[in-house]
Amino acid sequence: MRTSKPARAGQYVALLCYLIFIAFPFAWLISTAFKPPRELATLHPTWIPKDPTLQNFRDAFDQQPLLHAALNSLIAAVSAALIAVVIATPMAYVMARHRSKLSTAATGWVVVSQAFPFVLIIIPLFLILKNLYLINSLPGLIMVYVVWSLPFALWMLVGYVRAVPPELEEAAAVDGASKLRTLVSVTAPLLAPGLVATALFAFITAWNEFFFALVLLKTPEKQTLPVVLTHFLGAEGVADLGPLAAAAFLATIPSLVIFAIIQKRITGGMLAGAVKS
Amino acid sequence: MRSPEITRRQALAGALLTLLPAAAGCSDDSSGSGGKITLQFQSLAWQEESVAANKELVKEWNAAHPDVQVKYIQGSWDSVHDQLLTSFEGGEAPDIIHDASDDLADFAYGGYLADLTPLLSARLKSDIPARSWETTTFGEGVYGVPFLQEPRVIIANAKWLKSSGVRIPTPDKPWSWEEFRSVTKELSGDGKFGVAWPLKEPVSVTLNLGLSAGGELFHRGEDGKVTVRFTAGDQVVPGTIQAQINTDHSSPTTTLGSGGSDTLPGFFGNKYAMVPLGFSYRQQIVQQAPKGFEWMVLPAPAGSAGLAQGVSPQTLSVSEDCEHKKEAMEFVEFMLQPRNMVRLAKGDWMLPTATEALADPALHTEKDGWATGTALAAYLRPAPAQSVRGYPEWKDKIATPAFQEYYSGAIDTAELEKRLVKDGNLVLARYQR
Numbered sequence: 001m002r003t004s005k006p007a008r009a010g011q012y013v014a015l016l017c018y019l020i021f022i023a024f025p026f027a028w029l030i031s032t033a034f035k036p037p038r039e040l041a042t043l044h045p046t047w048i049p050k051d052p053t054l055q056n057f058r059d060a061f062d063q064q065p066l067l068h069a070a071l072n073s074l075i076a077a078v079s080a081a082l083i084a085v086v087i088a089t090p091m092a093y094v095m096a097r098h099r100s101k102l103s104t105a106a107t108g109w110v111v112v113s114q115a116f117p118f119v120l121i122i123i124p125l126f127l128i129l130k131n132l133y134l135i136n137s138l139p140g141l142i143m144v145y146v147v148w149s150l151p152f153a154l155w156m157l158v159g160y161v162r163a164v165p166p167e168l169e170e171a172a173a174v175d176g177a178s179k180l181r182t183l184v185s186v187t188a189p190l191l192a193p194g195l196v197a198t199a200l201f202a203f204i205t206a207w208n209e210f211f212f213a214l215v216l217l218k219t220p221e222k223q224t225l226p227v228v229l230t231h232f233l234g235a236e237g238v239a240d241l242g243p244l245a246a247a248a249f250l251a252t253i254p255s256l257v258i259f260a261i262i263q264k265r266i267t268g269g270m271l272a273g274a275v276k277s
Numbered sequence: 278m279r280s281p282e283i284t285r286r287q288a289l290a291g292a293l294l295t296l297l298p299a300a301a302g303c304s305d306d307s308s309g310s311g312g313k314i315t316l317q318f319q320s321l322a323w324q325e326e327s328v329a330a331n332k333e334l335v336k337e338w339n340a341a342h343p344d345v346q347v348k349y350i351q352g353s354w355d356s357v358h359d360q361l362l363t364s365f366e367g368g369e370a371p372d373i374i375h376d377a378s379d380d381l382a383d384f385a386y387g388g389y390l391a392d393l394t395p396l397l398s399a400r401l402k403s404d405i406p407a408r409s410w411e412t413t414t415f416g417e418g419v420y421g422v423p424f425l426q427e428p429r430v431i432i433a434n435a436k437w438l439k440s441s442g443v444r445i446p447t448p449d450k451p452w453s454w455e456e457f458r459s460v461t462k463e464l465s466g467d468g469k470f471g472v473a474w475p476l477k478e479p480v481s482v483t484l485n486l487g488l489s490a491g492g493e494l495f496h497r498g499e500d501g502k503v504t505v506r507f508t509a510g511d512q513v514v515p516g517t518i519q520a521q522i523n524t525d526h527s528s529p530t531t532t533l534g535s536g537g538s539d540t541l542p543g544f545f546g547n548k549y550a551m552v553p554l555g556f557s558y559r560q561q562i563v564q565q566a567p568k569g570f571e572w573m574v575l576p577a578p579a580g581s582a583g584l585a586q587g588v589s590p591q592t593l594s595v596s597e598d599c600e601h602k603k604e605a606m607e608f609v610e611f612m613l614q615p616r617n618m619v620r621l622a623k624g625d626w627m628l629p630t631a632t633e634a635l636a637d638p639a640l641h642t643e644k645d646g647w648a649t650g651t652a653l654a655a656y657l658r659p660a661p662a663q664s665v666r667g668y669p670e671w672k673d674k675i676a677t678p679a680f681q682e683y684y685s686g687a688i689d690t691a692e693l694e695k696r697l698v699k700d701g702n703l704v705l706a707r708y709q710r
Contacts, residue, residue: 041565043546126367215363220351230353234323237536
């Protein structure tokens, strides 16, 4: 069905408005990061700083161990993403291909578990990790992140597995491929975009997570970036706005870079033409 | 193949084994090997100068006390209550804890904090006024040392006020609430306002300033139970603010949902003549005020009880699980020696609670309004809600929406009273059975 020109124009306008809407906070963050203190509290703020400065970045690095915290965040987020995907993939395959009341119930439980508030689970989790000697350690935090992101990762991957036509696996079986060979050579490549998207989800969840990291990591050398960012905040929400904006801007860069690198893998139509209709 | 039943039993047993030692509250954090003690000190200092002062003091202590080392841990005001609660429950709390007195009640009554009464030195007990000790006294025990506090003051546009010809108040001759209202009316007009009230958190502002007019709101009976009563004294502050916003239009409605920092652009842009803020906001004003902008610190208006107002001081506490409470308290004593307390106060742009530190000449300069703030110290009292169990729920469910609606003009004084008292007492009663 062809879309009329006015309708198409309307779609583009709507898309542009949406892009502006979602880009606004980030653009404002960048603008704030480069403003000197006196430009931060004016009645008529400008998009482009009148007197741009790098002082906020210098202050941010002087006041807090940002690089070390970023490294901790990176280790935690990458590890959590990889482990979550490795664990979730075979589980998702089973749940997608062998439907039963159990798998339906499991999927329902996965969705419900996402509604649990952090404060409900943090104390038992803390006690368990303490007895495993994993308090104040990145492996402990990674374990929590894996557990926390696993249900949603599983739910995502089940959908991706279901999108891979079973006929392809059947065709491979007819050609004499073993089950393992079919999974490795046929299913896994077709699942690649889903795996990447799931890993990205788990990465971003872990990269941005604050509360678990705040509670589980005590010493400054172990703390992650979101925890260190709150050190620019005082009681009753008072903030050292310039350095906070500078540090927050830097904190968003890894997510953006990783997303930019792999976004083609997510959006690429790898299934196009896989099955003749 | 093992039966699923056995697997489940094993899993349950494993989980219980994992949990039991933790429930016993075992902790070896504060003990070091070879007789050396290591104490963990979680600080919530966040301003650059304040963090530096805290770290320097820890360094000085460690240099002088090789057998009792203190490890500085940077905490965060954000979610501090949940973080501490989890640490207490898990038996992993820091030994020395920085917090605010209004956050301590649950921890003190819950048995998580050590009663410092037998550990306090005579110097510290006498140097910090009784009214400050009241903020950390719960039942029979003292669960923290109050060391920094900040009164709410009025930050004013000096040029605007001086050129208007209004009487400039001082701590000796403050404005009354009626005079304050007439001054703000006089300063308003042509899209400008005499005062901007940042009322994102309306309850603490109203209750704390309400003490000046004799408002107490919470009344403790002989049986120890607390009830809410809305007396004539309680009506003065909210009545004045409400009239400024809705009758005189000398205060904008747009700042009703604002925090203190949000009002600064309008203040610097000559839209508001005055903004009531915490004393520590001066640091932001020094940093962000445009060049040539002249500002001054004025005392909050006085009522029948003079300049009295409620505060919740910052505190240093010792964890009940700490195995070396005496040494932890010695460190607190060191941190709060007059000279050190002045360093901490200057770093946080706040006032020290202790009399000797407060007398330091560095805190009495006219520059940046220090002198006005120190003059107010004698009038600071425990925040009315300080030790009221159930206050957080009363605040969130009853008082905050009620005050927000009242200040926006949606409900009148009678309805405000009904909600605060009738609905409020139902909430408090649940905590006092």
